Amino acid sequence: MMDRDTWLEIFHTVLSNPLRTGLTGLSIALGIFILVVMQGLGAGLETGVKQTFGDDAANLMEVETGNAQLAFRGRKPNRRVELHNADEQAMRSQMDSVPAWSRLVYRWGSTVRYGNEQGSYGLRGVDPDQREIGQVNVTAGRFVSDRDIDQRRKVAVIGGQVLADLFPRGTTPEQAVGSLIQVRGIQFAVVGTFNQTGSRWENRSVYVPFSTAQKLFSNSDVVSRVAIGTGEASIDDTRETTTSLTGWLKDRLVVHPDDAEGVWVDNRNEQAEMYRQIFGGIRLFVWFVGMMTLLAGAMGVANIMAIVVRERTKEIGVRKALGATSGSIVAQISQEAVFLMLISGCIGLLAGTWLLQGIAPFVEHDFFSNPRVDFRSALLALGVLIFVGVISAIGPALRAVSIRPVEALRDE
Amino acid sequence: MIELKSIRKAYQTGSQSLTVLKGIDCTIEEGELVAIMGSSGSGKSTLLNVLGLLDDFDEGSYVLNGQNMDGLSEKAAARYRSDFLGFVFQSFNLISYKTALENVALPLYYQGVPRKERQARALSFLTKVGLADWAEHLPNQMSGGQKQRVAIARALIANPSVILADEPTGALDSVTSDEVMALLKEINSEGITIVVVTHENEIANQCDRIIRLKDGRIEGANA
Numbered sequence: 001m002m003d004r005d006t007w008l009e010i011f012h013t014v015l016s017n018p019l020r021t022g023l024t025g026l027s028i029a030l031g032i033f034i035l036v037v038m039q040g041l042g043a044g045l046e047t048g049v050k051q052t053f054g055d056d057a058a059n060l061m062e063v064e065t066g067n068a069q070l071a072f073r074g075r076k077p078n079r080r081v082e083l084h085n086a087d088e089q090a091m092r093s094q095m096d097s098v099p100a101w102s103r104l105v106y107r108w109g110s111t112v113r114y115g116n117e118q119g120s121y122g123l124r125g126v127d128p129d130q131r132e133i134g135q136v137n138v139t140a141g142r143f144v145s146d147r148d149i150d151q152r153r154k155v156a157v158i159g160g161q162v163l164a165d166l167f168p169r170g171t172t173p174e175q176a177v178g179s180l181i182q183v184r185g186i187q188f189a190v191v192g193t194f195n196q197t198g199s200r201w202e203n204r205s206v207y208v209p210f211s212t213a214q215k216l217f218s219n220s221d222v223v224s225r226v227a228i229g230t231g232e233a234s235i236d237d238t239r240e241t242t243t244s245l246t247g248w249l250k251d252r253l254v255v256h257p258d259d260a261e262g263v264w265v266d267n268r269n270e271q272a273e274m275y276r277q278i279f280g281g282i283r284l285f286v287w288f289v290g291m292m293t294l295l296a297g298a299m300g301v302a303n304i305m306a307i308v309v310r311e312r313t314k315e316i317g318v319r320k321a322l323g324a325t326s327g328s329i330v331a332q333i334s335q336e337a338v339f340l341m342l343i344s345g346c347i348g349l350l351a352g353t354w355l356l357q358g359i360a361p362f363v364e365h366d367f368f369s370n371p372r373v374d375f376r377s378a379l380l381a382l383g384v385l386i387f388v389g390v391i392s393a394i395g396p397a398l399r400a401v402s403i404r405p406v407e408a409l410r411d412e
Numbered sequence: 413m414i415e416l417k418s419i420r421k422a423y424q425t426g427s428q429s430l431t432v433l434k435g436i437d438c439t440i441e442e443g444e445l446v447a448i449m450g451s452s453g454s455g456k457s458t459l460l461n462v463l464g465l466l467d468d469f470d471e472g473s474y475v476l477n478g479q480n481m482d483g484l485s486e487k488a489a490a491r492y493r494s495d496f497l498g499f500v501f502q503s504f505n506l507i508s509y510k511t512a513l514e515n516v517a518l519p520l521y522y523q524g525v526p527r528k529e530r531q532a533r534a535l536s537f538l539t540k541v542g543l544a545d546w547a548e549h550l551p552n553q554m555s556g557g558q559k560q561r562v563a564i565a566r567a568l569i570a571n572p573s574v575i576l577a578d579e580p581t582g583a584l585d586s587v588t589s590d591e592v593m594a595l596l597k598e599i600n601s602e603g604i605t606i607v608v609v610t611h612e613n614e615i616a617n618q619c620d621r622i623i624r625l626k627d628g629r630i631e632g633a634n635a
Contacts, residue, residue, distance in 0.1 A: 005514075005521055012509045318505040321466060323494025323522035323570070325487055405466040 006335060013308055013336050024304045025344035028297035028385070032345045035290025035381055036352030036373050042282045044363070044371030049275065058272030059233070060100075060133050061242060061265050063091070063226040068255050068262030081253050081262045085221040094248060095241075100129040100229025103210045107217050112158075112206055113182040114166040121162055122205040123183060125213020133227045136207070140173030141192030148209040155212075156181060156188040160195035161203035183208065186216060230269060238269040291384070298341070298388040305337050305396035313403055320405040330397040337393030338386055345385040349378060413574060413605045414440040414463065419472035421458055432458045433469070434628035440607065442573075445600040447616035448609045450625030457578065459625065460609045464497055464576045465489040477573050494523055498567030502579035504559040506551040512538060512562045513547040519570040537565040541595060557588035564595060574605045581615055593618050 014021050065081040088103060103126070110123035130136065131143040138157070148155050163176050173193040181188055183206060196202035214221065230238050242265045247257070255262030309316070316329060356371050363371065421433040432455045440446050450456040461467035462474065465481060474481040477496055484492065498519075506515045517534035525533075538544050541561040551559055560580060567575050577596065581589035593615060600606045608619060616622050624631040 004527065008510075016509070314505065315507055318501075318507065319518070319522075320490065321464070321493065321499045321505075322519045322566070323490055325490045325522075327487075328522065405461075 006332070009332055010336050010339050014340060020304055020307070021340065024297075024300040025340060025347070027300045028294070028341050028344040029348035029351070031290065031293035031297040032348030032381055032385065033352045033355075034293050035286070036349055036378070037355060038286040038290060039283075039377050040352065040356040040371040040373050042279075042286045043373075044360075044368050045282070046279050048365060048369040058268055059230045059238075060268050061228045061230060061238065061245070062268065063228070063245070063249065063263070063265050064224075065253070065263045066261045068259050070256035070259045070262075072256035072259070073254055075254055081255060083223045083226070083253070083263070085223065087249075087252060088223045088226060090252065091226070091245070091249065095228075095245075098228050099231030100132050100227075102127040102130040102133050102227045102229075103223045104130070104225040104227060105210060105213045105218050105222070106224050107184070107213070110184050110206070110217075111182075112162060112166065114179065117166040118182075119162070119165045121159070122201070123213065123217070124205055124207050125210040125217070126207050127210050129229065130207065130227065133229045134202075135196075136194045136202075137196055139193050139195045141177035141190070143192055143194075144207055144209050149211045152212045152215055153209060154186065154188045154216075155191040155209065156183060157192040157194055157207040158190055159203040159205045160193065162206060163193055184217060233269075235269050235273055238267055242267045242270075290381075294384065294388055297344075298392040301337050301341055301389065302392035302395055304340070305333060305393055306399065308336070309333065309396045309400045312400075316400050316403050317405040320403070326401040329400050333397035333400050334390055334393040337396075338389040341385050341389035341392075342382075345382065349373075349381065353378075413442040413444070413477060414438075414607075415473075415475040416463075417473045419459075419462060419469050419474065421455075421462060421467075421469045432628055433462070435472070436628075436630060438623060438630060440605060442605055443600070443603050445597065445606045445618075445620045446608070447619035447622045448607060448625060449611060449613075449616050449622055451611070454625040455628040456609050456625045460576055460578055460607070463574075463607060464499060465493050490522075494519060494570055496573045498570065498572035498575040500560070500563050500567050500575060500577035500580045502582040504551070504556075504563045504583075506559055506562060506566075508551055511548050511550055512543060512554070515551070515562055516565045516569055519566060523570065533569060534565070537569050538562070540568070541565045555588075556584050557591055560584060560588075560592050561595060564592070564599070568599065568604075572604065574607065575599065577606065577608045579610055580608060581610070581612065586614075589615065 063083065065083050068075070068079050068081050069077055071077045092098075092101060105125040107123040107125075109120045111118055112121050112123075124130075126134075126144060127149060128144050128146055131138065136143060136157075139160070141157070143157055144155070147153070158176070158181070160173075163171065163173065166181070167176055167179070173195075176190055176193055179190045181190055188208065194203075194207075214223075230241070233241070246263070246265045249255070249263045249265070250257055250259070253263050316324075319329065353373050356373060360371055416436050416438050419433050419436040420431065422429045422431040424430075436459060448456050448459060458467065462469050465476075465484065468484070476492065479492075481492070506512075507518070510518070513531065513534050516537055517530040520530040520533065535544065535547060538547055541564055543558060543561055543565070546554060546558060546562075551562070554562070560583075564575075564580075567577075575596075580596070581592055584592060589612075596606055596608070597618065608615065610616055
């Protein structure tokens with residue numbers, strides 16, 4: 001089918017009017033180029049935002065307290081609201097069932113020392129379920145255990161950056177397990193290490209048992225935050241839980257029902273859903289714009305093919321007289337259109353990929369990272385291109401088929 | 413070889429119907445060299461198109477090489493054209509961006525003959541019409557007579573039973589015309605039936621028989 005004659009035909013058509021072919025090709029190349037670049041930028045935005053916010057699992061809720069703004073039941077406005085161990089236990093017992101539950105206390109800027117090296121890191125007192133809730137990727141040793149909680153053990157699970165900063169160069173996670181470190185001046189045993197690929201901040205953290213942290217570093221029975229895994233619960237279920245839990249908490253902690261800042265439940269499911277929708281929208285928009293540009297290009301190709309057919313009416317008539325079937329004429333016209341679109345499309349694809357790779361190192365930002373074209377999108381774009389190529393060739397090809405040799409060969 | 417019975421053909425132009433062929437009866441025997449003559453509007457081009465399966469007809473019957481040609485599909489017509497018929501046109505109708513050799517080989521391409529064999533056969537037919545040295549030339553590098561000889565080689569290559577020539581000398585001077593006619597006669601002497609449409613008496617007189625058309629009917633014939 002694609003023998004030398006076929007190629008000769010294609011090259012002749014494509015090269016017989018370089019300017020026209022060039023302009024048509026340019027519109028296709030530009031269409032694909034815009035599609036690829038926009039898609040790449042969209043992906044970069046998504047990756048950046050995910051790296052910044054998306055370090056935890058999406059299926060969780062977080063209970064936090066703050067400053068109540070409104071006076072309520074004799075309490076003054078602008079007062080500090082705290083969640084104590086008793087509140088936390090009451091809250092837990094009134095929940096139906098929870099797939100995962102972790103209390104947290106935070107101490108930012110905690111000094112951690114190993115030998116002569118020291119640095120400032122985030123200290124997190126957590127329950128064992130935090131491993132699941134925070135999707136902690138343990139690289140060596142183990143995570144905080146129930147026994148650690150019960151016995152208030154002084155054990156720590158350190159992040160990859162902490163390991164790299166404090167331990168001698170080349171220390172493997174396995175070698176670090178078992179070492180003794182000083183956390184806020186108190187000796188802890190390293191029982192595990194973790195590494196979060198998707199996040200900048202997580203790796204600068206040290207996890208210790210919640211009970212240990214509360215006793216040693218907070219001198220109170222205050223719980224900074226409670227993270228509740230929601231498992232497979234649907235978004236509507238989590239919304240319902242959020243509402244009822246918020247109501248219960250406000251009642252127990254004596255916070256006005258309209259007070260937004262005394263105590264709140266942060267439903268990450270909702271946030272994740274929002275991000276999903278935003279990025280879904282961006283992706284849709286990118287494809288829509290890209291497709292429209294491609295469509296404009298395809299019309300250009302349809303146009304050039306229509307002109308080609310008109311110019312070659314006589315030739316097509318001769319070919320028919322010499323035994324060409326309608327099928328072979330349609331094949332010829334379609335091949336030319338698809339060839340033209342594929343070549344210019346590939347140029348656009350390469351140019352777009354090249355641009356994205358060229359700019360990638362210079363555009364790192366909290367909300368923007370690693371713009372790229374994934375292979376699937378590129379293949380999809382190529383598939384769309386071929387499809388559009390065939391579609392754009394159908395009109396002119398049918399016109400060519402409808403040419404009757406008699407009319408084509410009639411001398412003026 | 414060719415048997416036409418009461419062929420009628422009308423063209424629809426808007427609401428009007430123009431009858432071009434009003435009942436053509438004629439028989440052309442195998443190996444004949446026949447001229448079809450007539451003034452413009454007599455229907456001679458239409459008749460040639462019908463003979464060449466380039467156009468259909470409304471009524472009557474057409475038997476070519478013992479096979480009935482009524483109501484052919486386009487695909488079947490294309491196959492019969494490529495199997496039985498060779499065409500020579502007034503304006504040559506060579507493909508401008510193909511060399512003489514490629515032009516001659518084109519009908520074989522549509523018959524699915526492999527490229528090597530196509531080239532070899534095309535070259536032998538170019539040699540036959542005396543243009544072997546011009547195989548790699550493009551049509552616009554050749555004279556009218558040469559182009560028509562290339563076109564004749566192209567018509568011959570598929571080994572047709574009948575060659576239909578539409579004013580083959582219409583665009584040529586008298587000397588070249590004679591050369592082309594001599595070539596056609598030589599081909600005819602090898603047993604191929606040839607039908608020439610012309611309005612020139614000198615050309616028609618070189619044929620075995622003249623069919624004269626007037627207003628869509630055959631006027632008379634002489635031997």
